[in-house]
Amino acid sequence: VANFAKWKMAYDEHDSARLASGLHSYVIGRGLQDTNTVLVALKADDMDKAKAVAKDPGLKKAMQKGGVMGAPLISFFTATWQDTANIDSKIRSRTTFAVRDWDAWLKSFEEGKQVRMDNGIAVRVIGHDVDDSKKVSLVTALTDTAKAFAYYKSDELKKRRAASGVVGEPVRFLYKIVQRY
Secondary structure, three states: OOOHHHHHHHHHHOHHHHHHOOEEEEEEEEEOOOOOOEEEEEEEOOHHHHHHHHHOHHHHHHHHHOOOOOOOOOOOEEEEEEOOOOOOOOEEEEEEEEEOOHHHHHHHHHHOHHHHHHOOEEEEEEEEEOOEEEEEEEEEEEOOHHHHHHHHOOHHHHHHHHHHOEEEEEEEEEEEEEEEO
């Protein structure tokens, strides 16, 4: 966005339109490297309605009014697991990637829980694209950024990814939560 405060005002003004479509604000985050890069997480009552809203010209107009620059990345995923406990973590990560097989990846991922915890990474949400379970979306909280950043670059993580069937390089967006609903 061009200006976060201006965008946030426009976002809040558009709340009734979201609610009328069964969309509920959940979290707003600002990019760690660029605070004008914004992550908006919504919960949807009806996925078909949510997809229709994403294509609605009214949304594009509201985004333009708020100063959204460029085309937004809009994705729809099903959360298969979520931890709602309050964690004292300033930084979150949303990582997306493809896998060969959802069930095989999930089994391997669950086996790595202690390794993640030892490296300052707490899982918050696990899910996949609503139309393709091979497109994974993962939200984590970083409880120790130095350990987490080192682990992200480690050979150990590369090996775990390969063994679990991750295809290609994951895309990671680091952000700070600025509002929870």
